[in-house]
Amino acid sequence: MYERISACLDGDLSRADLSPLERVELDRLEALLDEVAAHLRTRPMPDLTDAVMSRIDRLSPRSTSLWAWLGAWLWTPRTLQLRWRPAYAVGAMAALALLLVPRPAEPPGAQPAPIVAAAPEAGTADPADARGNTAPVDTPVYVQFRLEAAGASRVALAGNFTGWEPRYELQETAPGSWSIVLPLRPGVHDYAFVVDGRHWVADPYAPRVDDGFGGANSRIALLPPDAGRRL
C-alpha cells in the first residue's frame, strides 16, 4: 500500500486509482510532509550576503594594485594556530635525513630527460610498472601539452602541480594550435586547460577524472626517465 501512496505523491499514480483507505493514508502523509517542510521553510533565515561579500573582498585584490595588495598581505600580522602530532615530526625528520643522504654522482654520458606527450598511449605510463625502482624519482620528465583551440586568444595550463592556478601560458605554435613543454616530476598529475581565462577544458586525448565541480580534468601518469632501463 505504501508504494502506491508514494507513487501517487510522485505523480506516477492518480489519486482516483487509490482505494478509500489509501486516500485517507495519503491525506495523512501529505499533512505530515507539509508539516516537515514548513518546519524548515518557516525558520528565520540569516542574511549571509555581507559576510560572504566581505570574505570575497578579502580574497580579491582587484580593488587595489597588485604591489599594494602584496605589500599589505606580507605586512599584515596573522595568528597562526598550529596543531601537530609528534609522530609526524619523527616522520618528517626521517624524510629529511633521507634527502640529506648524498646521492651517487650522475654517470658520464647520462641521457637528458625525455620529452613525452601529455596524453601518452594507453599502457606506456602505468606507475605500477615502476615498482621496485631504487633510483631517485624526482628527476623531471619534460611533458608537451597541446590543445587545438581555434579562436582562442589565450590558453593556460593549470593542474595539481600549480595549485590549480592557470600559471603556464601556452604558445600558439600554429593557427589554433597551442603548446607548451614543462618539466614535471614522475607520478600522477591532474590538469586542465584554461581558455581565455574562464573556460576550463579537459585534454581530449587524455583520460578524464571527475573535477568535483560537475566537469572533468585530465590525468597523466609519468614514469621516471630511466624506468625502462631498470626493468
Add this chain to the structure above:
Amino acid sequence: MRSRHDPTVRPLPVPDDATLIDRVLNGQSDHFALLVRRYQDALYRFAFGMVGDSDVAADLVQDTFVKGFTHLGRCRQPARFGIWIHQILRNRCLDYLKNRRRRNVSIDDHPQLPCERAGPDVDLDRRELRGAIRRALARLPEAQREAFLLKHVQDLSYEEMADLTGASVSALKMRVLRAREALQALLRDESARAEHARDADLASFV
C-alpha cells in the same frame, strides 16, 4: 519628472544567473551579492536540514559561496548556477557529516536552537512537534535525508535531483519513499513517547 509610481516606468529587468556570472568574471565581483541573495535561503534550508544546527548551516553556506566565487570560471553551464552551487554545498555537508561521525558527535549533543526552547509564547504541542521533526530528520540515513530534503523542501524534480547527486531517478524515488516511510514511523514513535510521558506526569500528580 517621473515619479516611481508612474505606470510607464518599468523596473529594470532582473539579470539572470548567466549574466551575473559573466559580469563577475569580468571583474564586477560585487554582482556576486545578487547571486548570494538569490540562493542563500534555499541553500541554508538544505544545509540546516542536513546538519541540524543553524550556526553550522550558516558557516557551510558561507563557505560554499566563497568557494563558488573562487571557482566561478569552472561553472560550465552558468544558466544552471543554482544546481552547481547546490552541488558544492552538498559536498561540504557530506564532508562535515563524515567528520562529525569521526568525532562521534551525536545530533543530540547540539544545543537546542533558540526557537525550540521553551517559552511562554510558544505552544507546547508545536514545540514538541518541531523537536520531534528535527530528531526524526537527524535519524534518517544521510542519503534518504538528502533525497527527502531535495524533493519536499527544495521542490526539485527527480531529474534535477539526479543531476545534482549523480544517483539515478529510480534510486532517488526509492530513497524518498523510504524516507517518508521512516519519518512517519519515527514521528509516530515520538508521538507515542510524548503521550506516555504526559500520562506519567499526570499519574505523579494523582
